[in-house]
Amino acid sequence: MVQKHVKRSPAAIKEALCGYISISPWLVGFIILTFIPILSTIYYSFTRWTIMDAPVWIGLENYIRMFTKEPLFYQAVRATSLYVAMSLPVIIVFGVLLSLLLNMKIKGMNFYRTLFYIPAVISGVSIAMLWTWLLQPDVGIVNTLLSYLGIQGPKWFWDPKWALPSVASMSLWKVGGSAVIYLAGLQNIPPQLYEAARIDGAGKLRIFFRITIPLLTPTLFFQLIIQMIEAFKVFTEAYVITKGGPLKATYFYLLYFYEEGFQHFNTGYASALILFLVVIIMLMTAAVNYTSKHWVYYEGEGKSK
Amino acid sequence: MKKDTMKLALVLALMVCLVGSLFAAGQKEGAVAAAPKEVVTLEWWTWDSEEYDEASQRAMVKEFEKTHPYIKINMVLLPTKGFETKMTTALGAGVGGPDVAFFSVASWYPKALVLDDLIARDKFDIGMYYKGFWDTKTQFNGKTIGLPLGVGSSLVMFNKDLFDAAGVAYPTNSWTTTEYLEIAKKVANPAKKIWGAEILTRPFRAIWYNYGPNARLYSPDSKTVEGYLNSPESLAAYEWFYDLMRSGATPTVSDMSTLSTENTGPIDLFMANRLAMATLNQGHMLNAVKAGKNFGVVREPGVGDNPRHVNAWSLLVGIWEGTQHPEEAWTFLKWYVGPEGQKFLMDNANLFPSIDAVGKQYKDADKDYVKAFLEILNDTQVAIWRGAHPSGTKVEASITDLWDKIKLGLITKAQIKAELDALVPKAQSVLDEAKKTLIY
Structure with missing residues (x-):
């Protein structure tokens, strides 16, 4: 088979060159700041490296150690998985509910929207400190209020059974940020659909489940992936409040990674740890993406393909 | 005759003046002719602390530059945690490191300039430093890699007002762990939210070492956990902590967590008169003096006639081996960690010098709390074991569950032995792995 050699015109070459020059700032940044570090991390994950000396190639030893010799690894995986399972529904459900409230046409709505969004721009450390005091068992406001109702509040962060739910409940604080995204999704739903449904005699619940939710699924899909990745990256709460206990x-995966990488400077092992997390996140994202064709609806297309 | 003599004297005087001024002018001419010494700027990485705040360190730099016009110091103040990351990155990469800095992490030691030749050449008097600190802080593989800045130690501060109110006698340096418990219970007043003693942050502090030579994480040769972590001495120390936690004399775990300052212990509780005894340090002690607290100082309690231990420290200041200006860096280091610099930081900040002769000039050297502190420094240093066993931190981190269980009351005293035995294989595995990553 003879391949035809297509000769490009000078104009096409010039156009291609302009294109490459235009994207070169991003391309250079990506190669230096992302691509090379990713390749380096993959390489270092097969080495023993404490930064001070040259890396020593040890093959799969870091991965073998991770899966067979480090009980802390499984504790970190367990705590993180439970956190994802607890916090993700909270942030999705409450985010949607809050966005419905913020979508109402009442006086002063912009003020409420701003109010609920404020926590999203406050530093994670400050929020963690605030929650430490809110849930302080002896003098915290939550237990004080519970005591007025005759309820003995738990020890929250300081009780092994309550610590993880306490940290997960802190996700509530962040729903303002995701509610704004849902709000944008809600406002993209054509009002004539609601009008038609009402003319057909549909009730509020029916409209919500048959129109609002299906047409919000693209936003839900996006938020599910973003919030899931965020949940896997939970760190500040454990680092500031519980120290993993x-x-x-609450010994989360990133806390374990941080201790290995930045306290013990086992950079090779820490590289293996973080690559494992990346793989897990990619698999979970792929799984969500795969299921999306069954539940995500795009306007005019029906279910996603 | 008399006139002639006077004339002669006048002529001679004029000649002397003429020759003198010519000589002086010649000298001046020569000085101008010599090439001016190039001004060298040194990078000095530091942080601020209870012992030396930013202002006092900047003032110290000015003081140094006054007498060393050809050396400029670029003082880079870093947050404590950021310091470690920045140093590790710079030393690991081999570029962009400081000329002079704290070498506070053991893995940095191989990157410090060896000072023995400079010390010998300049006949620098290392005998001026406290021997215990010189031996434990400045040596690496038999070589001197830095000079010790200041001294500090853990110590037990007790609130005399709370003791007096409870009618309890003050503790003395010879007190035992049993007496510590009894005193804590007597002085505590839970109804008023006054506590006798704090909850220790972790095991294997000085008190553990006081329980005996086998109350250690593992063997002296870094090979065996069995018989050390679960030794009768370790068990006794854990049981003592169990008794303390069940005594009702300590704040709650959540109180300790929210009312203690990270890395500085329960200073706020102590200063608020809510904690009668607290394990703090000399920086807190000086702050308590400034605040007018009525307090005393004793060393941590002992066990029988066993050697007493102290968690003492001095900060190793060294020169990065990659420095382009080793001579100037050495000049600064000698001054900064020598008598001049340490005296300046003692007079203008909270530093207790590591030089005995300078320490004697401390303004309150005759006060009881200073005497008590200096006496504590003579105890055997925990750092001797810690320095010889860099895997200790990692192994210790693997056994914290038992600590949590005791603190939270999730275990009985009788179960501690079985828990320790169960931790041995886990700790052994961590020790074996941690040793592989050691760089020396």
């Missing part, structure tokens, strides 16, 4: 109940 009590009894490793």
Whole structure:
């Protein structure tokens, strides 16, 4: 088979060159700041490296150690998985509910929208400190209010059974940020659909489940992936409040990675740890993406393909 | 005759003046002719602390530059945690490191300039430093890699007002862990939210070492956990902590967590008169003096006649081996960690010098709390074991579950032995792995 050699015109070459020059700032940034570090991390994950000396190639030893010799690895995986399972529904459900409230046509709505969004721009450390005091068992406001109702509040962050739910409940604080995204999705739903449904005699619940939710699924899909990735990256709460305790109940994966990489400077092992997390996140994202064709609806297309 | 003599004297005087001025002018001419010494700027990385704040360190730099016009110091103040990351990155990459800095992490030691030749050449008097600190802080593989800045130690501060109110006698340096418990219970007043003693942050502090030579994480040769972590001495120390936690004399775990300052212990509780005894340090002690607190100082309690230990420290200041200006860096280091610099930081900040002769000039050297502190420094240093066993931190981190269980009351005293035995294989595995990553 003879391949035809297509000769490009000078104009086409010039156009291509302009294109490459235009994207070169991004391309250079991507190669230096992302691509090379990713390749380096993959390489370092097969080495023993404490930064001070040259890396020593040890093959799969870091991965073998991770899966067979480090009980902390499984504790970190367990705590993180439980956190994702607890916090993700909270942030999705409450985010949608809040966005419905913020979508109402009442006086002063812009003020409420701003109010609920404020926590999203406050530093994670400040929020963690605030929650430490809110949930302080002896003098915290939550237990004080519970005591007025005759309820003995739990010890929250300081009880192995309650520590993880306490940290997960802090996700509530962040729903303002995701509610704004849902709000944009809600406002993209054509009002004539609601009008038609009402003329047909549909009730509010029916409209919500048959129109609002299906047409919000592209936003839900996007938010599910973003919030899931965020949940896997949970760190600040454990680092500031619980230090991973009590009894490793909040010993999250990134805390484990941080200790190995930046306290013990086991950079090779930490590289293997972070690559494992990347793989897990990619698999989970792929799984969500795969299921999306069954539940995500795009206007005019029906279910996503 | 008399006139002639006077004339002669006048002529001689004029000649002397003429020759003198010519000589002086010649000298001046020569000085101008010599090439001016190039001004060298040194990069000095530091942080601020209870012992030396930013202002006092900047003032110290000015003081140094006054007498060393050809050396400029670029003082880079870093947050403590950022310091570690920046140093590790710079030393690991081999570029962009500081000329002079704290070498506070063991893995940095191989990157410090060896000072023995400079010390010998300049006949620098290393005998001026406290020997215990010189031996434990400045040596690496038999070589001197820095000079010790200041001294500090853990110590037990007790609130005399709370003791007096409870009618309890003050503790003395010879006190035991049993007495510590009894005193804590007597002085505590839970109804008023006054506590006797704090909850220790972790095991294997000085008190553990006081329980005996086998109350250690593992063997002296870094090979065996069995018989050390679960030794009768370690068990006794854990049981003592269990008794303290069940005594009702300590704040709650959540109180300790929210009311203690990270890395500085329960200073706020102590200063608020809510904690009668607290394990703090000399920086807190000086702050308590400034605040007018009525307090005393004793060393941590002992066990029988066992050697007493102290968690003492001095900060190793070294020169990066990649410096382009080793001579100037050495000049600054000698001054900064020598008598001049340490005296300046003692007089203008909260530093206790690592030089005995300078320490004697401390303004309150005759005060009881200073005497008590200086006496504590003579105890055996925990750092001797810690320095010889860099895997200790990692192994210790692997056994914290038992600590949590005792603190939270999730275990009985009788179960501690079985828990320790169960931790041995886990700790052994961590020790074996941690040793592989050691760089020396």
